[in-house]
Amino acid sequence: MAKELFSTYSYLLDRTARKVKQYAQRRFNNEQYDITVDQWIIIKHLNQSNDLNQTQLAEITGKDTPTLTRIIDLLCKKGLTERRIHPTDRRCFTVHLTEQGQQTVLKWTPKMAEIRMKAWENLTEDDYINLKRILDTIYNNLDD
Amino acid sequence: MAKELFSTYSYLLDRTARKVKQYAQRRFNNEQYDITVDQWIIIKHLNQSNDLNQTQLAEITGKDTPTLTRIIDLLCKKGLTERRIHPTDRRCFTVHLTEQGQQTVLKWTPKMAEIRMKAWENLTEDDYINLKRILDTIYNNLDD
């Protein structure tokens, strides 16, 4: 193994993750859609599974809870989500898409699929399987 | 290709990049070393190639220039780097490691190598070659 591997792959990971986010963000901006990629990730998940509280939502989306609080604040301000009081646990909110939030997911889902294909040009299904295996291995190696 | 691939791989990229950075940061913190991973990346590069101006340094390290300005500000405040006036172009600074900065690089280089090995457990050189190829392909697919 080459000596300077760490800096190399951590750099590659970092810059690729940023490029992917950056590209999707630019597509949103080009269509004057006032939403960030991280906000998109949240409402996309909300569309699949409603009735989650913030801790569960943070878990699923890989955010920490302070970050999630702030993203939900912004989404609520934009009218895309709403917090509802939990029926039995007064500590929690459950987070839900509004009508407008659902429309946003509907409108953007196919465009995000297109962005995905753009990034994946010249790569194969095997590449995906390998990438997933390698990234999961790294993640688990460093897990607490 | 599965339909929901994009969200999957962008999520994997994002969380793995964060985990790698997080792990290295925790190692710094554990040893009471007051430096961030991004600051480390900069001084590591400075150790290899001195006499760069900020634009060149930003290019090499994959930061944008406002971000680099602030990181250099912090590194200078910590006494690890210094800005020197460019001999012929009064718009530029060249950035240099101080004596203390060089010692930091010396001290931490082997520890970072160890962190790298930790992340790479159960993976092979071929995995690295594949990872690099896939990430570079994605990066280039999305490049402007």
Added chain:
DNA sequence: GGATATTTGTTGTCATACTAACAATATGTA
């Protein structure tokens, strides 16, 4: 039943990412 611990969401602080705008300086060209 009541003290103690844990969970949930929030706020504060600092660092980084990105964009836009700007001043100072260099460069290119009429």
Added chain:
DNA sequence: TACATATTGTTAGTATGACAACAAATATCC
């Protein structure tokens, strides 16, 4: 030379990430 354009670094604004501390509510344990 004089004017227009480009480059370099900085600042401001907003969003996110990580961490620490906190209040309110719930769970646990004796």
